[in-house]
Amino acid sequence: MKTLRLNANDRAVLLGSGFFEKLPTAASSAILDDVVVSMHEEHDVLFVQGEPLDHVFFVLSGLVRLYRLGKDGREADIAVFPKGELFGESAMFLGNRATANAQAIETAMLARIDSRKLRRLAEQSPEIAEALMQLLCRHAQMAEDCLAEDRLLTAPQRVASYILGNCPDGTLSFSFRLPFQKNVLAGKLGLAPEALSRAFSALRRSGVTVKGRVIEIHDRQALERF
Amino acid sequence: MKTLRLNANDRAVLLGSGFFEKLPTAASSAILDDVVVSMHEEHDVLFVQGEPLDHVFFVLSGLVRLYRLGKDGREADIAVFPKGELFGESAMFLGNRATANAQAIETAMLARIDSRKLRRLAEQSPEIAEALMQLLCRHAQMAEDCLAEDRLLTAPQRVASYILGNCPDGTLSFSFRLPFQKNVLAGKLGLAPEALSRAFSALRRSGVTVKGRVIEIHDRQALERF
DNA sequence: GTCATAATTTGATCGAGGTCAAATCATCAG
DNA sequence: CTGATGATTTGACCTCGATCAAATTATGAC
Numbered sequence: 001m002k003t004l005r006l007n008a009n010d011r012a013v014l015l016g017s018g019f020f021e022k023l024p025t026a027a028s029s030a031i032l033d034d035v036v037v038s039m040h041e042e043h044d045v046l047f048v049q050g051e052p053l054d055h056v057f058f059v060l061s062g063l064v065r066l067y068r069l070g071k072d073g074r075e076a077d078i079a080v081f082p083k084g085e086l087f088g089e090s091a092m093f094l095g096n097r098a099t100a101n102a103q104a105i106e107t108a109m110l111a112r113i114d115s116r117k118l119r120r121l122a123e124q125s126p127e128i129a130e131a132l133m134q135l136l137c138r139h140a141q142m143a144e145d146c147l148a149e150d151r152l153l154t155a156p157q158r159v160a161s162y163i164l165g166n167c168p169d170g171t172l173s174f175s176f177r178l179p180f181q182k183n184v185l186a187g188k189l190g191l192a193p194e195a196l197s198r199a200f201s202a203l204r205r206s207g208v209t210v211k212g213r214v215i216e217i218h219d220r221q222a223l224e225r226f
Numbered sequence: 227m228k229t230l231r232l233n234a235n236d237r238a239v240l241l242g243s244g245f246f247e248k249l250p251t252a253a254s255s256a257i258l259d260d261v262v263v264s265m266h267e268e269h270d271v272l273f274v275q276g277e278p279l280d281h282v283f284f285v286l287s288g289l290v291r292l293y294r295l296g297k298d299g300r301e302a303d304i305a306v307f308p309k310g311e312l313f314g315e316s317a318m319f320l321g322n323r324a325t326a327n328a329q330a331i332e333t334a335m336l337a338r339i340d341s342r343k344l345r346r347l348a349e350q351s352p353e354i355a356e357a358l359m360q361l362l363c364r365h366a367q368m369a370e371d372c373l374a375e376d377r378l379l380t381a382p383q384r385v386a387s388y389i390l391g392n393c394p395d396g397t398l399s400f401s402f403r404l405p406f407q408k409n410v411l412a413g414k415l416g417l418a419p420e421a422l423s424r425a426f427s428a429l430r431r432s433g434v435t436v437k438g439r440v441i442e443i444h445d446r447q448a449l450e451r452f
Numbered sequence: 453g454t455c456a457t458a459a460t461t462t463g464a465t466c467g468a469g470g471t472c473a474a475a476t477c478a479t480c481a482g
Numbered sequence: 483c484t485g486a487t488g489a490t491t492t493g494a495c496c497t498c499g500a501t502c503a504a505a506t507t508a509t510g511a512c
Binding site: 181182183193196198201 | 459460461462
C-alpha cells in the first residue's frame with residue numbers, strides 16, 4: 001500500500017470536517033502531525049474484523065463501507081462513510097481490534113491517524129476527548145437508527161426516510177443526486193438491490209421520480225405519510 | 227416520582243460496576259456526590275424520545291428497556307439494561323435530548339447522575355473521559371452487533387447466538403436461567419414472542435432443552451453450527 | 453457511434469417471520 | 483388447593499422481501 005504525506009489540500013479537508021472544526025488549532029496540529037495518506041482502489045479491503053487495527057481513518061475522498069460477514073459469506077453493511085468522515089475509532093477503546101470489515105466502495109484517499117497517539121492526546125486535551133465522545137455518540141446513534149428502521153419500517157418506508165433525510169424541511173418539491181450507486185444504497189438500507197428497485201417504483205405513486213442517480217420529490221407530505 | 231439518597235449498599239453496587247471500578251476513588255466520589263435514587267414500577271416510562279434528558283441512569287436493581295416507537299405504535303427494542311449498567315449517556319453529547327424511550331421492565335431502582343456535572347467532571351478528569359468513551363464504544367458495538375445479527379441470522383440462529391453468548395466456552399453441556407421473561411428476550415432479538423417460541427422448538431433438535439426460564443444445552447458444537 | 457461490461461429493473465417463486473386466534477401452562481393471591 | 487390472571491405455545495394464514503433468471507438500461511473504452 002502506497003502512502004504519502006498530507007498535502008495542503010488534504011489538510012484543508014481535514015480541518016474543515018465536523019471532527020476537527022471545533023478543535024483548537026494546537027490540538028488539530030498535534031493530531032495531524034504525523035498523519036499519512038493512503039490510496040485505495042475500488043473493492044480494496046482496508047481492514048478485517050478481529051485483526052489488529054491501530055489507525056483511525058479519515059476519508060479525504062471516495063467512499064468506504066463498514067460491514068460484517070456472516071458464516072455463509074453474506075455481508076451486512078454497518079455504515080457507509082463519505083468524504084469528510086472519521087471511522088474506525090471504536091477499535092481504539094476495544095483492544096485495538098477491528099470489530100468489522102472495511103472496504104473502499106470507490107477509489108478512496110484516506111488519512112491514517114495513529115490511534116495510540118490520538119488516545120494519548122485525548123488524555124491531555126479535554127477538547128479532543130469531547131470531540132471523540134461526540135463522534136462515538138453519533139456513530140452509536142447511526143447504528144441505533146438503522147436498527148430501529150430495520151425493525152419498524154418496510155422497504156419503501158426506509159427509502160422514503162432516506163430521501164427525506166436528504167431533503168431540507170420546508171420544501172415541498174425537491175431534487176438531489178444519490179452520492180453513490182443504488183447498489184450501495186441498497187446495502188446501507190439492508191435491502192437486496194432488487195428490493196430497492198421495487199421500493200423506488202412503489203414510491204413513484206407518491207410523487208417520487210428516479211432518473212439514474214437523480215431523485216425528484218414532488219410531494220414531501222405524501223412521502224412523510226408513507 | 228419518589229427519590230431517595232444513595233445508601234451504602236447502592237454505593238457498593240455502583241462502585242463495583244464496570245464503569246466505576248476502574249476509576250480512582252476521588253473521581254467516583256465526585257460523580258456520586260449528589261446522586262439520587264428513584265424507584266419505578268414495572269411499565270413505568272423513564273423518559274421519552276425527543277424530550278429533554280439531563281441525567282445518566284445507573285440500574286441499581288431491576289431491568290430497563292430502551293426502545294423506539296414507530297408511527298403505527300409498534301416498538302423496536304434498542305437495548306435491555308440489567309443491574310449494574312449505565313444508560314442514557316448519549317443524550318449527554320446530543321443536546322440533552324433522549325434519542326429513544328426507556329421503560330422499566332420490572333420494578334427497578336435507578337441512580338440518577340446529573341449529566342451536565344458528569345460532563346464537567348469528564349473535562350477535568352481524563353479517567354472519567356476514558357470511562358465514558360469505553361461506555362459509548364460498548365453501546366455502539368451492542369447496536370452494531372444487533373444490526374448485523376438482524377441482517378445475517380435467522381430467528382433460530384439469533385437465539386443460538388444469544389445462548390452461546392451466555393455459555394462459557396470450553397463447556398460442551400451447560401445450563402442457565404434467563405434473566406428475564408421470554409417476552410423480553412423476544413423484543414431484544416427483534417422477534418415476536420411467537421417467533422421466539424418457534425425458534426426454541428427448532429433448536430430442540432440441536433440439543434437445547436427449555437423448561438420455563440431454564441435453558442439447557444447438550445451440544446455446544448451443534449449450536450455453533452446452526 | 454459501437455461494443456463490452458456492469459448496473460438496474462422486472463418477473464416468478466419461495467420461505468421466514470408477523471399477526472390473530474385459540475389452547476395450554478405458570479404463578480400467585482386468597 | 484383453587485381460581486384468576488398473565489405468559490407461552492401452537493395453529494392457520496398471509497405479507498414482505500430474498501433469490502434466481504432474464505430482460506433492459508447505463509457506462510466507458512475504443
